[in-house]
Amino acid sequence: MADKGQKRDFGAWSSYVAIVVLVISFSVSLWRVYKVQEVEQADGVATIRVVHWQLEAGFREAFDDIARRFEKAYLAETGERVRIVQNAISERVYKQYVQTQGIGKTLPDLVQLGRDELGSVPRFFISNTEDVQKPNPYNKGTDLEDVPWMDTYLDGMLGSVDQTDLEYYGAASSTASTRLFYNADLLKEVFGDIEPPTEYRAFLDLCARFEQWAEEQGRGDLTPVAASKYQVSVFRAMRAATLFELMLENDRDFDGVFGQNDEVLLAYAAGDFDFHDPRIRADEMTIANLTQYFAPGFMAMDRMEAQFRFTQGKALFCASGSWDAMSFDSQVDFPMGILDFPFPTRDDPEFGQYVRGRISEADAPAVFRLAVSKFSKHPDLTLRFLQFLTSRENNQRFNQLSRWPPVIKGAKPHPLMEPFMRKPEGFWTAEVNRIIGAGPCAAAYSQAQWELVEHKVDFDGFADMLERDMPRAMAQEFERLLNNEWEERLAQEMSLSHQLGSYSFGDTWGEAAPTPERVQSKMVYLWEMRMRRYRNSYRLLEWQELLDAGEPKAQEIQQHIKIDLERKQS
């Protein structure tokens, strides 16, 4: 307290000013908050809150446009007022936001789904299975008037089915696909008036020539392809269906899917396939051949960095999804072209014999899927808005504004989006690392893949790495599978009993009770799933057989399991 006296007078004076400032700002705040809340909670106006993570350029404006149109249309229709408020949350915290608000029972009315909700969809959202079987009222007057809502979708609304209880939740507004972007100015500058390549070898050749040109011109800052780790995964869409046969051969339970369970493990342990397989080689080399034209150290780069290089005109090509097209378009000041990927063909000198054809996009995801939350105060109104958004007319408008590919049959995309429309013809394939499970196997796989695309090892080195690391990873995977078996079975059984309950006590369930037919078909499915699980358990017997027969790989894996167990015991 040394500073009494003169200073104190000034101090007291300035403190009073501070207090006055505080009081004034406090009053202003009070008034402002009151005003805002008054608008937010106005009587007679239903508020529908929408939350999503699409922060891409132009998307929110497009959504706002549709929202305002719905408000007007609804007022004209019923004379009641409605207000639609969108809230865009960064992708990084989106999942946490939804889960938190879900537990807090304050989830907004419409919520975008698609960030692995972990079975919480039936818990937090209202199923609209009944509604998707009826026509969309906003398609009145078009040829879709009598078509069930689900059939107006390009994908038959398959993207809205939730796997936990096989109900439809929400509806999507767009699709998505990945394509190749190129800088038309740069292409013209280097090669004159040529058509961009449509075939794999021509594409590689072009990249090589571009690199040579850049070197001659002393333009060290130019690379043929702007890429990062993210773009490597995008470029995986460029592969041809070379794994098709491999999967058919090893699909032990004939369910058309190879993987996600111990059938891969058994196939590998039985020696039915190994990682030196020429088909896996073809699959991996498609990308590895290309990565030599990426900037050095691309695996350490950020997705945004690669895209920034492209938009700054420092690269000829860049690969990304339809969701980036608008952002690219709003950032580049050169004419930008969009191409389908140049796929390897059957006459490819290196691995043409394994090429079946291009990969089909029939399973291209339906995106921007919004679902009505259970905590919504106006579920019917919210659903109505969803139907408005996905009527052909509005879907076309919305997707043209936001520059996304539309998902409703007959809705025309924006010219920029035309190259992105789905190409359903072709074959299916899968990621090898995807089929061997999500845990330690995938980690071992991506480690080896990393070395391969950075050309630290050749394919044989890559396969050797996998042959070395896989048995151990598979042993861990095996244990994990057995543990998960228990958890998953529990979830399925719970789902089954829930369905049974709603079937038997439909009255008490209220309007949410499903029809008997639906419950029956679902119970058949769930029973099927259950039997498959038991079959999986039976396959343990096959495992024993493999061990008895002395299969080398099986014994290697068994060795690792033993080591793990002993470590746990100690």
Next chain:
Amino acid sequence: MPKYVSIKRLTSYWRLYLFVAPAAVLVGIFAYFPAASAIYHAFFRWNGSYVKEFVGLYNFHQLLGWSPFLWLVMVAWVVLLMALLVGRPMWLAGWAPWGLLLMVCGLGVALFTAGTESTVLHMNAGEAWQWYGRTMWATVLGVGLHQIVRRNWSQVVQGVLVLYGFLWFYYQSMYATGDQTLWSGFGVIFILVLANLVKMVPSIATAVVIHRLKSERWQYIYRVLFVVPMIVPGMVGLLVWKSFFDPTQGILNRVLLGSGFYDVMVWFDGLVGWGVFHAGSSPSWLGDASLVIPSLIFWGFPWVGTVGVLIYLTGLAGIDESVYEAADIAGATSLQKFTYIEFPLILTQVRINLVLMIIATLQTYGQILILLGDSGGPQGVALVPGLYMFRSAFVELYAGKACAIGLIVFFFILILTEINNRFVRVEK
């Protein structure tokens, strides 16, 4: 002198309780209740709402692993700590160990029931009894230790225990049978604590330099100036620094590339063989798993905490001018002045700051959540325990597990606070 009010006179004085009531009620509801609830729910499989099932120690088993050695140490620690904490008021000191013994007996019964009744514990009755026996032995050990502590061998014993604890931690992080994520999170914390230790130096240096200025006026001006960065909202500082780290447009990369220092780094990288820095691309500081922790350490360069500077200045203010004059006459160098005059005076502050820093670092996760998201950055390298708790609760919906993680972190903090109270504050 406070006025003593006996129970008889309460009739005329009871209104005084109204003075403390609002604070007590608020604290009771919003601080005590959640804390109690956290302890309670750590023994449950709980998702925050309808799933709630008693699972005994399952969460802790999952997190800490199964090694008997480890559990022995754990229990001994808990018992000792409780004894230390409770041992403060003398009338309780005698009772505490026996009360604990009783608690452990109860625990044994609970364990036994859980083991036989529930499959979640992965135990049969025999095993449960085995564990019960071990726990009993550990308790006896703990009570014994408590007796030693009471006879004031505490310093030695505590030293040994801290060492034991570190060994345990090391063992756990190397051969963990528990939750690898949690232990690697503690590993990250350990690195961050070491880094923060070094980061304390610039603040001390700055404070000393300011203090040595002869002019009172300048000292005041500098003090004021050092407050300014402090009143900028922490979030702004955080986000601005985040933008510095932006790979394409961030200032850090622009300086590195523009000054050519990056070439040196690439060259050095080639020499050592990290494979982190490459010519022709700029490092993505927060996007590359091997760069995340270094980025967090580099954070806030040159690490002059404005609060820290002010604290040290307050400590230094006690030095009389004549001491300096005497030192000058004796021909002391400025380093000698620091080691013999200034450092001893701020030692208390340094110690307090040290402990507070460690406690704060243990709890830290908000910053990492904002910078790297709830997954703890690429490959989850920065998934510190606090963030892991947050993630378990609000992303994966394992609220029970989250409470258990919180308790484990709390346990570490309790130990540090105890160390703080015993060794640091006394010498004021």
Next chain:
Amino acid sequence: MSNFWKTAGQHLFIWAVLLFAFFPLYVTFAISVKSNKQFNNQPFSPLSLSGFVETLERKPAAPGAYDTKETILVREALEAGLKPGDAGWPVVRLSTADTWHWENWIVAWDTVGTYIFNTILVAVTAVVFALCFSTAAAFFFARYRMPGATFLWYFFLVLMLMPGVANLVPLFILLRDMNLINSLLALVIIGISGAQVVQIFILRNFIEEIPQDMFDAADVDGASPFRQVLYIVLPMSGSVISTLAILQFISVWNDFLLPFIIIRDDSLLTLAAGLIKLDGEYVKQWGEMMAGYSIASLPLVLIFLFTMRLFVRGISAGAVKG
């Protein structure tokens, strides 16, 4: 002579440190008036003063202009089949390499303004109530020994040991069950209860040091305890209370975790939590983002200008108590 150099060296060192400490602030402000293109070309150097006042002159967009946005507008217009001079040809504001884009501040204010008002509301309310409660409780502990007071004292003291980290989940559930999710009231209440322990602890020590004579005199006059607080404690401990007020104000102002978790609506977010949203943009508008940060920093700076002394003393003192 050497003394002069020594002092100069000391000053130089401090200024160097200050330079670093202020650098983020400077960068924030410098970028806040730049367009993305300006930022890409010269990220930290300030714009020249010639463009300080924005020109309001508008002109038809021209290809090859400085601004990327303008080039794109021209391209789109050409694609739409327009020619320069047509009716629908885009008109833009004159933009050069030196134009200060003050409109960034306007755009940023639209988002950050609401957050600031919410935060002021929460912070002021929380501080006022917290100090009322804690002063009363501290008076209770300092001047009287009521039955049960010791128990209550330890009741508060033990809380100092408890870290917030373990309580977050149950606290969230508690707030949900009280229907306080997504409301500013929750932030106020937690702000009040969170500050109690430390404030009571400090205020008790302070009130105990007030001479007993004053309270005795008041008792003789028949003043009730409430009046004693009002007329003795408050005037005597004004500086401590204002220091505590400032410390709590800063901490509420900076708190982001709780609002981040419990606030759902954009219109109710507080500043620290709201700023996170500015950062999430996909194509970053650096100018607007930094303008938002600048606006967010201003209120506290304003308060600081008037209460500099309290701040400096408060932070030094607040830090010592540890």
